[in-house]
Amino acid sequence: MSVIALGLNHHTAPLDLRGRFAFAPEQLSPSLQALRDALRRATPETAILSTCNRTELYVASATPEQGRELVRPALAWLAERGGVSEMHLQDHTYVLENREAARHAFRVASGLDSMVLGEPQILGQMKQAVRGADEAGTLGTTLHQLFQRSFSVAKEVRTSTEIGSHSISMAAATVRLAAQLFEDLSQIKVLFVGAGEMIELVATHFAAREPRLMAVANRTLERGEKLATRFGAQALRLAELPSRLHEFDAVISCTASSLPIIGLGAVESALKAQRRRPMFMVDLAVPRDIEPEVAQLSDVYLYTVDDLTQAVQTATEKRQAAVAQAEAIIDAGVQSFSHWLDQRASVPLIQALNQQADHWRAAEIARARKLLARGGDVDEVLDALSRGLTQKILHGALAELHASEGEQRQHTAEVVSRLFLRNSPRDPAGNGH
Numbered sequence: 462m463s464v465i466a467l468g469l470n471h472h473t474a475p476l477d478l479r480g481r482f483a484f485a486p487e488q489l490s491p492s493l494q495a496l497r498d499a500l501r502r503a504t505p506e507t508a509i510l511s512t513c514n515r516t517e518l519y520v521a522s523a524t525p526e527q528g529r530e531l532v533r534p535a536l537a538w539l540a541e542r543g544g545v546s547e548m549h550l551q552d553h554t555y556v557l558e559n560r561e562a563a564r565h566a567f568r569v570a571s572g573l574d575s576m577v578l579g580e581p582q583i584l585g586q587m588k589q590a591v592r593g594a595d596e597a598g599t600l601g602t603t604l605h606q607l608f609q610r611s612f613s614v615a616k617e618v619r620t621s622t623e624i625g626s627h628s629i630s631m632a633a634a635t636v637r638l639a640a641q642l643f644e645d646l647s648q649i650k651v652l653f654v655g656a657g658e659m660i661e662l663v664a665t666h667f668a669a670r671e672p673r674l675m676a677v678a679n680r681t682l683e684r685g686e687k688l689a690t691r692f693g694a695q696a697l698r699l700a701e702l703p704s705r706l707h708e709f710d711a712v713i714s715c716t717a718s719s720l721p722i723i724g725l726g727a728v729e730s731a732l733k734a735q736r737r738r739p740m741f742m743v744d745l746a747v748p749r750d751i752e753p754e755v756a757q758l759s760d761v762y763l764y765t766v767d768d769l770t771q772a773v774q775t776a777t778e779k780r781q782a783a784v785a786q787a788e789a790i791i792d793a794g795v796q797s798f799s800h801w802l803d804q805r806a807s808v809p810l811i812q813a814l815n816q817q818a819d820h821w822r823a824a825e826i827a828r829a830r831k832l833l834a835r836g837g838d839v840d841e842v843l844d845a846l847s848r849g850l851t852q853k854i855l856h857g858a859l860a861e862l863h864a865s866e867g868e869q870r871q872h873t874a875e876v877v878s879r880l881f882l883r884n885s886p887r888d889p890a891g892n893g894h
Contacts, residue, residue, distance in 0.1 A: 462603050462805040463528030466562040467535050467554060468510075468517030471576055474553035476767045480748030481543035484511035485717040489593030492542075497599055499538040500531050506601035508594035508608070510569070512586045513659075513747040513766045514576055519566070521603035524806075525558070532556055563798045566607055567791045570615035572624060573784065576770045577631060579624035582658065584615055606801060614794040622786040632662035634769050635743050636670065639711055642741050642762055646670040653677045654702070654714035654722070656688045659745050663713050668692045676709070678702055680716070703727045707734035715745035723751045725758075732760050743769075821853045855881070 469479060484492055489509055496507050496518065505528075506521035518535055522528040540550040557565050565574070570587055572579040591608045594600035619625050636646070643649050651672050653660045656679040667675065675694035679685030682698055689696040697705060699722060706712070706727055714723060723742075728751075732740060742763045744751040749765070756763040829846045833839070858877045865873045 462802050463522050463525040464559055464562045464603060464607060464802070465520045465522075465528045465532060465535075466517055466557040466565055467520070467532060467539070468515055469550070469554045470515035470517070470574070471767060471770070473555060476747065476749070476765055477753070478543075478545070478553060479514070479516065481545065482511070482516040482539060483513075483747045484509055484516065486589060486593065489590070490597040493594060493597040493599045496535065496538055499534050501534075505531060506594075506604045507599040508590055508604050510587060510590040512583065513745060515569075517569075519562070519604055519607070521601060521607070528558065559802060560795055560799050563607060563610075564791060564795045566611045567614045567794050570611035571618040571787055571791065572615070573618075573787055573791075576766065577634070578780065578784070579619075580630055581619070581625065582630070582662070584612065585658070587611065603802070603805065607798065610794055610798050614791055617790050618787045621790065623783040624787050630662060630666075631659065631745060631766065631769055632666045635663050635713060635745075635764075636666045638743070638762075638764060638769075639667075639741050640670075642739060643710065646672055648673055649710040650674040650708060651676070651711045651713070652697075652706070652709040653688075653694075654699070654712065654750060655679060655716040655746075656681070656684045657715060657717070659715045660713065661688060663715075663743075663745070664688065664692050664694070672711075703730070707731035709740075710738070711741040711743075712751075713743045713745065714750035716750055718746070718750060719748060721749055721752045723755070725752050725754045728755045728758060728761060732758065818854075821850060825849045825853075
């Protein structure tokens with residue numbers, strides 16, 4: 462068995478390139494089917510993990526050779542989907558196999574590969590990726606094992622180390638940046654665009670500062686109202702944004718839109734209506750929700766997910782110790798998964814051996830029945846059956862021993878001894894052959 466991870470993330474690709482490869486939850490199932498069709502030389506297991514920081518394809522196949530053959534068509538499929546050349550995409554991607562693919566998945570699940578060390582949100586996103594693959598029918602035994610072990614490792618990391626206590630979430634970082642711009646957050650008006658998990662987290666952090674007014678703008682008004690009610694906020698339609706943007710001091714956006722929903726012109730109009738009062742804006746979406754040109758306006762403080770990295774980095778000895786503990790837990794998990802993967806690789810051989818043994822057994826039983834039907838002595842028939850089976854079982858090993866010479870013969874003798882004399886006091890390399 463073989464597992465391949467092909468992806469790009471915040472370490473290897475800029476924000477705008479990552480935005481080209483973002484998959485909304487409803488896109489996962491058809492995309493997985495399309496990916497599987499693109500890998501037409503095999504019918505591998507596939508899963509797609511897509512977050513604001515990364516897009517990763519996980520592929521499991523029958524053999525390492527087959528897995529490596531699937532890398533090129535997988536890269537071509539991803540490049541076509543993002544509208545870039547394979548060569549350009551290849552410059553920003555990584556390919557990991559088996560142990561390293563498992564190590565990467567475990568580190569991602571544990572929050573060690575995140576912008577924010579130890580952030581817990583990635584675990585939910587990975588579980589969503591697994592559900593998507595399961596619903597699409599592309600999640601098989603190998604990827605199921607990989608991800609379930611990822612979740613177990615992540616749980617142990619969080620319960621056994623202090624990784625979580627050192628994480629500053631994107632939500633908390635957003636509020637801290639706002640506090641650097643505004644003297645008193647209780648005097649500002651905040652607009653949240655979107656109603657997903659990230660916006661809910663940010664709204665929770667802002668609500669603790671009791672701002673003067675909070676509002677939620679969402680494409681689906683019902684969902685926006687549900688989130689707004691939780692925080693005593695107003696609910697708006699997205700269509701109202703251009704006419705009401707000037708009412709807010711802070712705008713935090715995170716939607717699944719494939720195109721920007723807050724343009725340069727709308728922000729310029731809002732600033733004029735505000736008489737050039739500073740506006741704090743955070744775009745947590747990938748692809749972007751806010752046109753990048755907005756950052757050039759002198760009265761706007763616009764931050765993207767990549768910008769927030771600087772606000773959440775810490776490097777204390779305590780943090781480093783927690784990372785070391787987490788890496789040790791991950792190492793153990795990788796070792797366990799690799800052992801399982803090696804065992805899985807032996808399954809076809811085990812099945813073939815069982816089938817061969819069943820064939821021998823059936824042949825000897827058929828012969829014994831014929832002898833008994835002719836009136837043969839029961840003890841003699843049983844003796845012939847046992848000798849027939851024994852000869853069939855030993856034939857291949859004895860033939861290999863007789864055919865080999867020198868060091869090869871010694872090696873074969875040792876293997877045969879381990880297989881057939883495991884509990885025997887005889888010398889494994891004795892002279893009985």
